[in-house]
Amino acid sequence: NAGVTQTPKFQVLKTGQSMTLQCAQDMNHNSMYWYRQDPGMGLRLIYYSASEGTTDKGEVPNGYNVSRLNKREFSLRLESAAPSQTSVYFCASSGQPGEFSYEQYFGPGTRLTVT
Amino acid sequence: AQKITQTQPGMFVQEKEAVTLDCTYDTSDPSYGLFWYKQPSSGEMIFLIYQGSYDQQNATEGRYSLNFQKARKSANLVISASQLGDSAMYFCAMIPLTGGGADGLTFGKGTHLIIQP
Numbered sequence: 001n002a003g004v005t006q007t008p009k010f011q012v013l014k015t016g017q018s019m020t021l022q023c024a025q026d027m028n029h030n031s032m033y034w035y036r037q038d039p040g041m042g043l044r045l046i047y048y049s050a051s052e053g054t055t056d057k058g059e060v061p062n063g064y065n066v067s068r069l070n071k072r073e074f075s076l077r078l079e080s081a082a083p084s085q086t087s088v089y090f091c092a093s094s095g096q097p098g099e100f101s102y103e104q105y106f107g108p109g110t111r112l113t114v115t
Numbered sequence: 116a117q118k119i120t121q122t123q124p125g126m127f128v129q130e131k132e133a134v135t136l137d138c139t140y141d142t143s144d145p146s147y148g149l150f151w152y153k154q155p156s157s158g159e160m161i162f163l164i165y166q167g168s169y170d171q172q173n174a175t176e177g178r179y180s181l182n183f184q185k186a187r188k189s190a191n192l193v194i195s196a197s198q199l200g201d202s203a204m205y206f207c208a209m210i211p212l213t214g215g216g217a218d219g220l221t222f223g224k225g226t227h228l229i230i231q232p
Contacts, residue, residue, distance in 0.1 A: 030217065040224060043208075045220065051217070104162075
């Protein structure tokens with residue numbers, strides 16, 4: 001199993017450009033999440049999808065959109081990138097049907113720089 | 116809303132000593148889960164240990180144990196017999212369970228642990 005995969009690993013954007021971060025999991029998890037990590041801030045929740053077909057805002061959703069494409073895939077879109085969105089982005093998943101485990105499994109992260 | 120406070124930005128510990136990393140939390144949810152994650156310099160997030168608010172016993176996973184004091188709202192991580200490979204950032208996190216546990220995690224700002232030989 002690959003677990004949680006993210007593409008790309010690194011990206012540099014100019015202010016105003018758009019891009020989509022891709023995330024996929026092969027653990028049959030119901031829930032998926034997007035976090036950002038800034039220096040000294042820990043991880044903060046951007047959006048999450050508790051189950052296929054649903055998405056909800058987290059703590060810092062402004063400037064982002066998400067799509068739960070199917071049970072495996074959850075993408076994060078920046079429509080018009082700003083320097084304040086320079087960060088490391090982590091995707092995570094949790095919740096295998098029939099199991100009472102709340103552990104979230106994280107992808108390797110995407111380091112995004114907006115100039 | 117939940118809040119996690121980690122008051123130790125950095126710690127230096129001698130190899131083989133035990134380490135306690137502090138975590139206090141605040142929540143209005145009657146049922147919640149507490150986590151510790153390790154982030155080495157390579158950047159990945161590694162799950163260490165989980166404690167449910169209604170669990171009667173403190174969680175243990177190998178050299179890791181969680182000292183859960185519900186009345187004090189604290190969930191300290193204890194690492195026994197520290198090793199050089201334990202040097203990393205450590206994050207405390209929590210999740211409300213009243214909605215089925217599918218909400219996102221709330222993280223603290225982390226503690227940078229350095230193990231010295």
